[in-house]
Amino acid sequence: MENTSTVKELSLAERERAAVIGPGHTFATITDKIASIVLHEPSPASWWLGLLIGLTLLSGLGLAVGYLLFKGTGIWGINIPVGWGFAIINFVWWIGIGHAGTLISAILLLLKQRWRTSINRFAEAMTLFAVACAAIFPVIHTGRPWLAAYWLFPYPNTMALMPQFRSPLMWDVFAVSTYGTVSLLFWYVGLIPDLATLRDRASAKFQKIVYGILSLGWRGSAVHWHRYETASLLLAGLATPLVLSVHTIVSFDFAVSVIPGWHATIFPPYFVAGAIFSGFAMVVTLSIPIRAIYGLHDFITIKHLENMAKVMLATGWIVFYGYLMEIFIAWYSGNEYERYMMINRQMGPYAPFYWALIFCNGIAPQIFWWKKARTSIPILFIMSIVINIGMWLERFIIVVTSLHRDFLPSSWGMYWPTIWDWMTYAGTLGLFLTLFFLFIRVLPMISIFEMRTIIPQAKVAGVHK
């Protein structure tokens, strides 16, 4: 046993560990607590309520898409000059939200940030479901999704046509489909040892069979673990540049065009930071109710929430810097159209949305300079919603204000979404909620095997041969 003097001299790493998991946990208590949520505990009433809300909104998506296929995109608010409306706004918003999951699972893994462990699994799930929601929009945005096959994918069709590989829209297809696939692989690989735990802990025959098949016969061999860890680390190394490339390419959809307000070199870093900003906000939005409902205060501690608040403060400033730079460049470029675009944003018909965006993303997050705010659950929850709204407004402003004042005043117009636009957007929120509630019901929402590694007993003391 260690004597008192060494106990006093707890290293920084140990104190750090004490902050990210409650005291007194063993391998067994961690396993039983997380596995029993899936295997043994009945679903709380709030779970049923959440699922019901999700399914209700999701049925709205079914209706909206059904009517779209019947009538065409005329049911939406888009027009000439605003040919890009809700479909691209929501696509970018959802893809951005997904990015925090990859950041937590890959970049923070490479940076050896151990506090990521308990939020990593459901943040990855969030990525996956957010990409699923995002993918709906490019598929349906023409109202003729069955034709998307030859617009999007390179195969020798009967018209001998290939898609245009020089277009950022084509790069987007490859970036988003690769991102979705790699996120799914990464998530599933992370689940394999936990699925084995569920297989071994399940009492119902059906559960044993399903988890048995999904766990692929994992048995925790040292040789297997070693290859497993190598594969995870390499996947993290691959996912890191991938996630940066995805929102960079999404920003190219705008930046490569010649529309004032879109044609800017600041777009790639500004979009990536915005993605992380909104993604962390969504992780906070999800983790606060989850830890309360399932009593996970020992695993998702105030330290986690505070760290996420710090990330939001930092990325919020990068985004805010982007807004300020846009104003500066609009003036400094000396370009009449650029200047008009910025004046129109700030004082034109959509000005209230612009100033709401500046408030949500630029002013409000400054509250996180205070530790009291970073550790207050109500403030964190409200701020996470404010930031989600702010990031949605940002995409609305970028898309709509740049398009609705065309170069010639004769082709100016206004854009307002219709009920079908709103139903489609709310429907994807429903899809997200439904998938998320099903996920926390059938899979461990916190990585059990990674949680085992952060308790002190997990460390092998210096054993000499």
Place this chain on the structure above:
Amino acid sequence: MDQAMHSTGSSAGPGLYGLLAEFDNPNDLVRATRQAYAAGYRKLDAYSPYPVEEAWEAIPHHTNRVPLAVLCGALAGICAGFGLQAWASTIYYPMNVGGRPDLSWPSFIPITFELAVLFASFAAVFGMLMMNGLPQPYHPLFNSPHFATASRDRFFLCIEAQDPLFDRQDTLRFLASLEPREVAEVEN
């Protein structure tokens, strides 16, 4: 240190997969694995509920070709991605877009990069599973009633009956000397 031993025969029968020693902490597992290797056993493996790198190091001579698989995947992705775009734009259907050259390679880089990442990730996941011999729904170890705790809070060392040094009695005695919680026989 309660050592319950379930020994019935005296030699390794055809039905025996190996002997399984159970520990309740990673230190004992690593120490036992090192001693078993030092004693000359080669067909052995350690099992733990989370990765214990020291246990892997205690069993030398295992190859890890996952990085090589990932490199090959990335190179294949680069060839596939760039090859597809270059072939489609120069041979299959050359099209003049704004006077740019047919082989306008800088605009082919994003897709090439994405496919490199995609193929490398497939190689990492499926390569890792293949090298580990997974999926393998049945394994003799699952016959051991205690082995289910390997995915919860217990650590196991298994010396397989195929090992040239394996002897039912001697190996049992050897494993018992490593101070396990328990040693059990595992049937095939």
